[in-house]
Amino acid sequence: xxxxxxxxxxxxxxxxxxxxxxxMAQFKNLxxxxxxxxxxxATLWLCRxxxxxxxxxxxxxxxxxxxxxxxxxxxxxxAKEWNLNLIVAKNKEAIERGVSPENDRFExxxxxxxxxxxxxxxxxxxxxxxxxxxxxxxxxRAKERYFSPxxxxxxxxxxxxxxxxxxLYIKPSEDFSHMRVxxxxxxxxxNVWQYVKREGLPVNPLxxxxxxxxxxxxGCKPCTAPINSNASTIDEIVEELETSMTPERAGRAxxxxxxxxxxxxxxxxxx
Amino acid sequence: xxxxxxxxxxxxxxxxxxxTLIGRLLYDSNSIPQQKLQEVEAExxxxxxxxxxxxxxxxxxxxxxxxxxxxxxMQMPLKTERHIxxxxxxxxxxxxxxxxxxxxxxxxxxxxxxxxxxxxEDQTRQHAFLAKTLGIRQLVVAINKMDQVGYEExxxxxxxxxxDEVLKSLDFLNTKMVPISALNGDNVFLxxxxxxxxxxxxxxxxxxxxxxxxxxxADKPLRGCVQDIYDQHNGGVVVCKIxxxxxxxxxxxxxxxxxxxxxxxxxxxxxxxxxxAKPGDSVGLVMKEIQGIRRGEVISYPETRARIxxxxxxNVILFSSIEMKxxxxxxIRCGTAERKCRMDEILAEIDPIKLTMNAVSPKSLTGGSxxxxxxxxxEPLCIEIYSNFxxxxxxxxxxxxxxxxxxxxxxxEYDGILKV
Numbered sequence: 001x002x003x004x005x006x007x008x009x010x011x012x013x014x015x016x017x018x019x020x021x022x023x024m025a026q027f028k029n030l031x032x033x034x035x036x037x038x039x040x041x042a043t044l045w046l047c048r049x050x051x052x053x054x055x056x057x058x059x060x061x062x063x064x065x066x067x068x069x070x071x072x073x074x075x076x077x078x079a080k081e082w083n084l085n086l087i088v089a090k091n092k093e094a095i096e097r098g099v100s101p102e103n104d105r106f107e108x109x110x111x112x113x114x115x116x117x118x119x120x121x122x123x124x125x126x127x128x129x130x131x132x133x134x135x136x137x138x139x140x141r142a143k144e145r146y147f148s149p150x151x152x153x154x155x156x157x158x159x160x161x162x163x164x165x166x167x168l169y170i171k172p173s174e175d176f177s178h179m180r181v182x183x184x185x186x187x188x189x190x191n192v193w194q195y196v197k198r199e200g201l202p203v204n205p206l207x208x209x210x211x212x213x214x215x216x217x218x219g220c221k222p223c224t225a226p227i228n229s230n231a232s233t234i235d236e237i238v239e240e241l242e243t244s245m246t247p248e249r250a251g252r253a254x255x256x257x258x259x260x261x262x263x264x265x266x267x268x269x270x271x
Numbered sequence: 272x273x274x275x276x277x278x279x280x281x282x283x284x285x286x287x288x289x290x291t292l293i294g295r296l297l298y299d300s301n302s303i304p305q306q307k308l309q310e311v312e313a314e315x316x317x318x319x320x321x322x323x324x325x326x327x328x329x330x331x332x333x334x335x336x337x338x339x340x341x342x343x344x345m346q347m348p349l350k351t352e353r354h355i356x357x358x359x360x361x362x363x364x365x366x367x368x369x370x371x372x373x374x375x376x377x378x379x380x381x382x383x384x385x386x387x388x389x390x391x392e393d394q395t396r397q398h399a400f401l402a403k404t405l406g407i408r409q410l411v412v413a414i415n416k417m418d419q420v421g422y423e424e425x426x427x428x429x430x431x432x433x434x435d436e437v438l439k440s441l442d443f444l445n446t447k448m449v450p451i452s453a454l455n456g457d458n459v460f461l462x463x464x465x466x467x468x469x470x471x472x473x474x475x476x477x478x479x480x481x482x483x484x485x486x487x488x489a490d491k492p493l494r495g496c497v498q499d500i501y502d503q504h505n506g507g508v509v510v511c512k513i514x515x516x517x518x519x520x521x522x523x524x525x526x527x528x529x530x531x532x533x534x535x536x537x538x539x540x541x542x543x544x545x546x547x548a549k550p551g552d553s554v555g556l557v558m559k560e561i562q563g564i565r566r567g568e569v570i571s572y573p574e575t576r577a578r579i580x581x582x583x584x585x586n587v588i589l590f591s592s593i594e595m596k597x598x599x600x601x602x603i604r605c606g607t608a609e610r611k612c613r614m615d616e617i618l619a620e621i622d623p624i625k626l627t628m629n630a631v632s633p634k635s636l637t638g639g640s641x642x643x644x645x646x647x648x649x650e651p652l653c654i655e656i657y658s659n660f661x662x663x664x665x666x667x668x669x670x671x672x673x674x675x676x677x678x679x680x681x682x683x684e685y686d687g688i689l690k691v
Contacts, residue, residue: 149673
C-alpha cells in the first residue's frame with residue numbers, strides 16, 4: 001500500500017457518507033441493495049457509520065434462487081449480527097416457470113433480478129435505492145451519476161442524464177419512479193479491499209482461494225466463473241490486484257454475452 | 272513522496288481528439304487492463320475501423336461507438352510520478368453542454384484540446400469560457416493532430432498565437448501549449464521524434480509540473496452546512512459538513528439564517544470524537560437546545576459570521592430550454608439550502624462562443640445563455656462570493672427534473688441590520 005492510502009480512504013469515506021446522508025435527507029423511503037459481495041457489504045458499513053451504528057432502512061437481497069450457498073450463509077449471519085431489516089426479493093413466478101440462463105441469459109437477468117426489484121419497489125414504494133456500483137467496474141457504470149434517476153418505466157435514460165453540479169445532487173421529482181444513489185462510485189476495486197481490511201469487515205469466503213481458485217466478483221452460480229489464484233487472505237488479494245491486468249468482472253458472463261448487453265440491461269433498470 | 276489527487280477535465284471542440292488523447296494517456300501509462308484492449312480490438316475488427324482505437328476505450332455506449340461521438344462523461348484514473356489524475360472526458364458537441372458542465376464542475380484543472388488541422392472552433396472558445404466561468408484556473412493546452420499538418424512548427428506557432436489571444440481575454444495568462452499527436456503518441460507521454468524544433472515538456476510532464484491540487488480551505492473563516500438532524504444520544508445530533516475553516520470543540524457557533532448561537536459540546540465523526548473538524552469532514556455535533564435548527568443553515572463563528580444577503584450578482588449558465596425573464600422567481604440551491612429568489616435583472620449577456628458581450632442586456636435568458644444576473648432572495652439566504660468561499664459561492668437553479676442552470680457568485684450586498 002502506498003504511504004498516503006490512509007488519507008485517501010478517509011477522503012473516500014467522507015464523501016460516501018455525505019452522499020448517504022444527503023439521500024436520507026432528500027428521500028422519504030430509502031432502501032439499500034445488498035448482494036453480500038464486498039462492495040455492498042462495505043456500503044452497508046458506510047451506512048451504519050452515517051447513522052451512528054444502525055441502518056434505519058431496509059436492506060434488500062435480490063435472490064435468483066441460484067446463488068452460491070456461501071452467499072445465503074453469509075447473508076443470514078450478517079443480517080443477525082448487524083441487526084439488518086432484511087427483505088429477500090424473489091421472482092418466484094419466473095423461477096417456477098423455469099426461466100434460466102441456459103435459455104436466454106438476458107431474459108434471466110431481466111426477470112429474476114430487474115423484475116424482482118421492480119415488483120418490490122412498487123409494493124414497498126421505495127423512492128430511492130442505495131447501490132454499491134463503482135465506475136471502474138464496467139464502462140457503462142462509469143457513465144453513472146451519484147444520484148441517478150429512473151423514469152416511470154424504471155428506465156435509465158443514459159443519453160439525457162440530468163446535470164450533476166458539484167455536490168448539489170438531484171432531488172426527487174414526480175417524473176422519476178425512484179432515484180439510484182451510488183455512494184462508492186468513485187472507489188476502485190483496490191480501495192474497497194483496503195477499506196475492508198482497515199475496518200475489519202466480514203468477507204464472503206468465496207473471495208478467498210480454495211484449491212487454486214477463487215471468485216473475484218460474485219454473481220449467480222451458473223454465470224460466474226472463478227479465477228486461478230492462491231490468494232487466501234486480504235493482503236494476498238490486494239497484492240494480486242496490484243499486479244493484475246485482468247478486469248474484475250472477467251468471469252461474469254452477462255458482461256460478455258451480446259455486444260452491449262450490460263448497456264441494454266442497465267437501460268431497462270438493472271443494477 | 273505522496274501523490275496528490277487531481278481531477279482533470281479534458282475539453283475542446285468535437286472531433287479534435289479529446290477521447291483519443293485520454294485513451295492514449297491511459298494506454299501509454301499502462302492503466303488499461305489487457306482484456307479491455309482485446310475487447311476493443313475485437314469490436315473494431317468487426318466494425319472494420321482502425322483509426323479510432325483509443326477513443327473507443329472511453330466511448331462505451333453503443334451510440335457513441337456507432338456515431339463516433341462521446342455522449343457522456345467518464346472518469347478514469349491515471350497515475351504519474353507526481354499525481355493521481357482522475358481524467359474526466361467531456362463531450363464536445365454543442366448539444367452536450369450540460370454533461371460537459373457536470374464534468375467540469377468536478378475539475379481542479381483542464382486540458383484544452385485544439386486540432387492543428389481544424390483550428391480554433393466554436394466549442395474551443397465555449398469550453399474555455401465555461402471552464403473559466405466555473406472557476407477553473409489551471410489550464411494546459413494540447414495542440415493535437417500535428418501528424419496531419421506534417422508536424423510543422425509553423426502550424427503550431429500560428430495556432431498557439433491565436434489561441435493565446437483568446438485565452439488572455441479569459442484571464443488565462445501564459446498558458447503552456449504542447450504540440451502533440453494523440454493518435455501516434457507524440458509528446459503525450461513520450462517525447463516526439465518528429466518535432467525536433469520543440470524544446471518544451473511533454474503533455475504529462477507539463478501537467479505534472481504546473482498543476483496543483485485545489486488549495487486547502489482550512490485557513491478561511493469557518494463555514495459549515497447543516498445536512499440533517501438525527502435523534503441520538505438523549506437529544507439530537509446536528510449533522511453537518513465543514514466546507515471551510517476549522518471547527519473546534521467547545522467553541523460557540525453562529526447559525527444563519529436563524530441567528531442562534533450555540534456551544535459545540537461534542538464533535539463526532541464516524542464513531543470517533545474529535546477536537547477539531549476540518550474542511551471536508553462530515554460530522555455530528557452535539558449542542559444544547561437544537562429545536563428549530565434545520566437543514567440548510569450555515570454554521571460559522573460569531574466574529575466572522577455568515578450573513579444573510581440582500582441581493583447577489585452571479586455569472587449564470589442556463590442549460591435547459593426553459594426561458595427565464597427579468598422578474599421571474601426561481602429556486603436556488605447553495606450548500607444544503609434551498610431558497611426562492613427573484614431574478615431581478617440581467618446585467619449583461621456574454622456570447623459563449625464569440626466571447627463578446629451583447630450590446631444591449633436582454634430581458635430573458637434561455638438554454639445556452641451565459642450572463643451576469645442580479646438576484647434577490649425572497650427567503651433568508653446565506654451565500655458567499657465564490658473567490659472567498661467556493662463551496663458556498665456556487666449554486667444551481669432548480670427545475671422540475673433537476674438543475675436548469677448553475678452560477679458562480681461575483682458580488683453580494685448585505686442588509687444594513689446585523690442580527691444578534
